[in-house]
Amino acid sequence: MAKKDVSPNMRAILVDWLVKVAEEYKLHSDTLHLSISYIDRFLSMNDLNRKKLQLLGVSSMLIALKYEKINHPPVDEFCYVTDNAYTKKEVVKMEADILKHLKFEVGGPTIMTFLGYYFTVVALEDYQIPNLKLEFLGYYLAELSLLENDCVILLLALVAASVVFLSRFTIQPKLHPWSSALQDFSSYKPADLKECVPIIHDLQLSKRRGPLVASRNKYKQHEFKCISTLASPQEIPNSFFEDVKDS
Incomplete structure (x- = not known):
């Protein structure tokens, strides 16, 4: 482009x-x-x-x-x-x-499709995360990713996995945001997400596309639990991109 x-x-x-x-x-x-x-x-x-x-x-x-x-x-x-x-x-x-x-080929998956799969896996894990809050945050970050051309060239499944990673990190920043269950289901190791997660994190922190605030304003509403106002740590520990230890 x-x-x-x-x-x-x-x-x-x-x-x-x-x-x-x-x-x-x-x-x-x-x-x-x-x-x-x-x-x-x-x-x-x-x-x-x-x-x-x-x-x-x-x-x-x-x-x-x-x-x-x-x-x-x-x-x-x-x-x-x-x-x-x-x-x-x-x-x-x-x-x-x-x-x-498009040769009338208008079907096919989106980031939201893969998010649905990954959130199902998360729901089966007992991390005491408020699932609705996590899902709204995932929808918000997925929407932010649409702004960035660097995300367009990546696989939808990888972007969705990065969204889940960052959503979990934002809500519980002291816990490893990935798990063996997510890794087995998605086939992505944390290291595979090291390129995409920082891009979406920068969007979340308004370091990229800062003046474009439609999604931010949308998810400030109470119906989305004001999720865009949720603060995320400025830095993601490098250790979180290492292999998960749980079984």
């Missing part, structure tokens, strides 16, 4: 805006993640004029809503949220272009 008209920073701004759109229309997190996946797949195959980036965003969200068979706002509403920068005809045409380039 760095060589194209659309820069990683422009993409991040689009993602931040789509978080606001998704919240305004009370869309599920899965819909947001699916929308971003269409955007990234399309951009990986096409040189897009930056003036059409927002058009790509709303059209991708429309496809995600249709794929999930959710009663979606009319196309006119998607024009409205862009301040009518695009016509209904342009949205529909972009929708068709996206589907064509």
